[in-house]
Amino acid sequence: MKGMNMSGQNMGHMSSSGGNLLPESALPKNLPLPELQSLGNTSSRPGYFFSFLEAKPVTLQLTPEVSTEFWAYNDQIPGPAIEVFEGDTVQITLKNSLPQPTTIHWHGLPVPPDQDGNPQDEVLPGASHTYRFTLPEGSAGTYWYHPHGHETVAEQAFRGLAGVFIVKPKRDPLADIPVQNWLMSDLKLAADGQIAPNSMMDWMNGREGQFVLINGAHQPQITINTATRARLWNACSGRYLNLALSDADIYLIGTDGGRLEQPHKLTSLLLTPGERAEILIVPKKSTQVSLKALAYDRGKMGRHAPEVTRDLASVVMTSAALPTLPEKLTTLPQLGEATATKTLEYTETMAMGNGQHGMNFLINGKKHDMNRIDLTSKVGEVEEWEIFNNSHMDHNFHLHGTQFTVVNYQLDGRTRAPDYIGHKDTINLRPYERVRIKMVQNHKGLRMYHCHILEHETLGMMGQLNVV
Numbered sequence: 001m002k003g004m005n006m007s008g009q010n011m012g013h014m015s016s017s018g019g020n021l022l023p024e025s026a027l028p029k030n031l032p033l034p035e036l037q038s039l040g041n042t043s044s045r046p047g048y049f050f051s052f053l054e055a056k057p058v059t060l061q062l063t064p065e066v067s068t069e070f071w072a073y074n075d076q077i078p079g080p081a082i083e084v085f086e087g088d089t090v091q092i093t094l095k096n097s098l099p100q101p102t103t104i105h106w107h108g109l110p111v112p113p114d115q116d117g118n119p120q121d122e123v124l125p126g127a128s129h130t131y132r133f134t135l136p137e138g139s140a141g142t143y144w145y146h147p148h149g150h151e152t153v154a155e156q157a158f159r160g161l162a163g164v165f166i167v168k169p170k171r172d173p174l175a176d177i178p179v180q181n182w183l184m185s186d187l188k189l190a191a192d193g194q195i196a197p198n199s200m201m202d203w204m205n206g207r208e209g210q211f212v213l214i215n216g217a218h219q220p221q222i223t224i225n226t227a228t229r230a231r232l233w234n235a236c237s238g239r240y241l242n243l244a245l246s247d248a249d250i251y252l253i254g255t256d257g258g259r260l261e262q263p264h265k266l267t268s269l270l271l272t273p274g275e276r277a278e279i280l281i282v283p284k285k286s287t288q289v290s291l292k293a294l295a296y297d298r299g300k301m302g303r304h305a306p307e308v309t310r311d312l313a314s315v316v317m318t319s320a321a322l323p324t325l326p327e328k329l330t331t332l333p334q335l336g337e338a339t340a341t342k343t344l345e346y347t348e349t350m351a352m353g354n355g356q357h358g359m360n361f362l363i364n365g366k367k368h369d370m371n372r373i374d375l376t377s378k379v380g381e382v383e384e385w386e387i388f389n390n391s392h393m394d395h396n397f398h399l400h401g402t403q404f405t406v407v408n409y410q411l412d413g414r415t416r417a418p419d420y421i422g423h424k425d426t427i428n429l430r431p432y433e434r435v436r437i438k439m440v441q442n443h444k445g446l447r448m449y450h451c452h453i454l455e456h457e458t459l460g461m462m463g464q465l466n467v468v
């Protein structure tokens with residue numbers, strides 16, 4: 001594993017904290033939430049979205065004192081927002097102007113495997129590649145895109161390569177409720193303003209920057225004038241976001257791959273790396289509060305201080321009434337009985353060879369190998385997978401190419417049903433928890449599954465599914 005293993009040069013200096021960082025006060029806060037910039041469509045034919053993304057280094061002046069080199073799509077942090085409708089044909093040409101190979105992976109979308117930016121399909125520096133796919137009916141949801149090269153995902157993502165991909169329903173019963181997009185990411189800047197390399201603790205626990213950004217802005221000010229929908233993305237490498245907003249009623253109305261049938265009232269929402277949600281916010285009074293990420297203990301290694309609650313944004317709200325909602329927000333298809341099963345187990349082992357001090361993150365005892373097929377599924381067959389997190393820290397699980405639903409969770413000998421049913425492609429597992437999920441794959445070819453703490457994925461907590 002050149003470059004990315006615990007002893008490689010990407011470990012930087014082996015300090016456990018990551019060295020001198022820019023203080024949090026170096027970036028301004030409370031600026032109005034920026035809107036995500038949309039990617040333009042060069043096709044005028046209805047039902048077609050044609051466009052271009054260039055991945056390349058760009059230096060952005062964050063303040064008069066702080067200038068930072070990012071790797072960005074079309075010079076934008078976050079990357080341009082792609083907004084299409086279900087049924088659309090999408091054709092996007094990627095030009096790779098990075099100093100290393102890359103791909104674009106369409107996280108959560110049911111695109112054919114050869115269009116999904118697998119590590120086997122890297123686009124070399126200087127080269128271009130066109131992705132093309134048609135989004136099936138029923139695929140409306142909140143997705144995103146990011147690189148998926150071989151052992152480079154963590155670095156390319158923390159340097160800035162990620163953007164949202166929204167698939168809108170042709171007829172949206174909630175279209176009259178205004179919607180905001182909140183892409184949450186984090187940024188770790190060294191004292192000189194440059195993006196800090198991963199420390200050894202980042203590789204073990206998943207990277208967490210000192211800055212949490214929404215739509216690229218540090219602790220922005222969000223304005224909510226009426227009952228409002230918000231689409232949320234956790235695009236952080238390793239940070240868990242246990243979101244809470246006081247003085248408002250919050251309803252979960254959509255998960256990764258689309259709407260729930262019924263709104264589900266929330267007191268807080270745990271969004272782990274890679275997960276998305278659509279919520280409805282109904283302010284109870286006119287006030288100003290903080291959007292918070294509540295303290296959440298995910299069992300990080302080598303941590304001595306307790307987790308703390310963080311402010312992510314200040315929210316100025318005007319009280320509003322609950323809008324009238326349809327009887328059913330959507331109708332979720334029923335998959336029927338599973339006729340095949342698979343079991344996966346996450347483990348960690350110490351990696352102490354060759355002067356290395358770190359961890360191996362494994363699935364069924366193995367590290368990812370590009371040349372090994374770990375599992376085989378049949379097109380169209382309903383499967384139930386049991387994933388067992390046999391470790392003392394939280395990991396999440398992401399499967400490419402399809403959406404799944406949770407059957408149940410099992411922890412400490414107790415089985416519990418999910419609180420709601422929704423389409424998911426990424427799901428968290430508490431230490432020693434088992435989750436059973438049900439899904440079907442509709443395309444032949446190679447699919448990845450992995451922990452979406454990107455450092456764990458990059459270090460090999462990933463497997464390969466061949467769909468035949």
Ligand code: C2O
Nearest residue numbers: 105107274398448
């Ligand atoms: Cu968000 Cu394998 O990906």
Ligand code: CU
Nearest residue numbers: 106107108400
């Ligand atoms: Cu994915």
Ligand code: CU
Nearest residue numbers: 395451453456
């Ligand atoms: Cu993990």
